[in-house]
Amino acid sequence: MADHELAPTCTRDQALAAGLTRAQLRDDGRRISRGLYVSRAVPLDVRAACLATLPVLPPGSAFSHLTAAALLRAPVEHRWPLHLSVPPDVYRPRRVRLRTHVRRLTDDDVVRHGDLPVTSGAQTWLDLAALLPAGELVAVGDALLRAGHLDGMGLSARLRRAGGVRGIVVARELAPLLSPLAASRPESLVRHALVAGGLPEPEVQIPIQDRWGNEVAHADLGWERWKVALEYEGRQHAEARQFGRDVDRYSLMGAGGWLVLRFAGRHLGRLDTVVDRAAAALRSRGAHW
Structure with a gap:
């Protein structure tokens, strides 16, 4: 892809428009999902995979759950699929390696992490409260605090307006235990x-x-x-x-x-x-x- 001045991630249409043949695209590009590729010249990490999916994301969406935690460098084991949260009034992408969650997020619940829309530290931690064992949830919360992606006031505010979402009981129980001083x-x-x-x-x-x-x-x-x-x-x-x-x-x-x-x-x-x-x-x- 680099020989044709393409970015490390591209769509099939972009690659063909730049002059790559289908055989060259197949040889050089790693397919993330239908029509979405990451060049073999760069590591295939979670960030590259997310960048490759940007062209097909609906308006108002954000990477979330384990994908957001991995992007924010929390200690989680991230595997396919990529997790994406989308508003209830937009289409839901139905693709291999992409799992969508429908939810209404406020401006406070989404941040820009480099070029990527990602759920905030507080929203990410709340989402994971329904998925992770309690000890692992504490480890993620400590890491988000340590890295500056989470703070006590922001987390408290998010938990107060969480209503009856899944995991809220566990999140409220464990939130006082979180500490940015934990080193690992x-x-x-x-x-x-x-x-x-x-x-x-x-x-x-x-x-x-x-x-x-x-x-x-x-x-x-x-x-x-x-x-x-x-x-x-x-x-x-x-x-x-x-x-x-x-x-x-x-x-x-x-x-x-x-x-x-x-x-x-x-x-x-x-x-x-x-x-x-x-x-x-x-x-x-x-x-x-």
């Missing part, structure tokens, strides 16, 4: 599991000070009152330099009287173990709840 999806999953397991709500990114009041570390999660901290360790913690920094950090935390529980990816599939160990650690420090 695993930390969000662990935090939700702790609260859902009946433990006191943990603090996020707790500054750890030495006896002279100098800040020497941060705990991913924990309870400063009882000096119990939880640390999630991803693959990067296995690197030699990071491992050395972690050893130093944990020894400083221990010297300050902190009990540190460390978890990794293997524990995300058995979060009940994380909850049980955290509860035992809290009780060992005299916590009651």
Whole structure:
């Protein structure tokens, strides 16, 4: 496509008008849906796929649900089809790899993300409340807050006018738990599991000070009152330099009287173990709840 000065995404008519033969289009273009292509010269990611569909979108529509979350870089696994929300008074595109949802969105519910119309962070999070498990919904909300696509006031306003839409009960229950300080999806999953397991709500990114009041570390999660901290360790913690920094950090935390529980990816599939160990650690420090 690039040899014929076409954009990385195009329609069949645009490609043929630019001089491509049908064979060239078939060889160079990856078909997204009927008559819509993405060049093999660029990665086929969710953004490219959405750009390719723009020519067939009805007025007032916006990418939504998992597609919007992926575009906003939330931690979701995005697969076909692309999700699109359209107003009730326009035609609904019926295409392979495109799923339409009919809903009436206000100007506050749609934003421009680059060249794409996308549901706002608040609308996207509300849409996903009917689709995702609670822990994953918290992880998405934390990520949207962290990236600046969501804020507390905007979310509260959207939830107030949500009426009886699907997922609203779960959304209102989980909204107070969201935090922009959560640094990753695993930390969000662990935090939700702790609260859902009946433990006191943990603090996020707790500054750890030495006896002279100098800040020497941060705990991913924990309870400063009882000096119990939880640390999630991803693959990067296995690197030699990071491992050395972690050893130093944990020894400083221990010297300050902190009990540190460390978890990794293997524990995300058995979060009940994380909850049980955290509860035992809290009780060992005299916590009651």
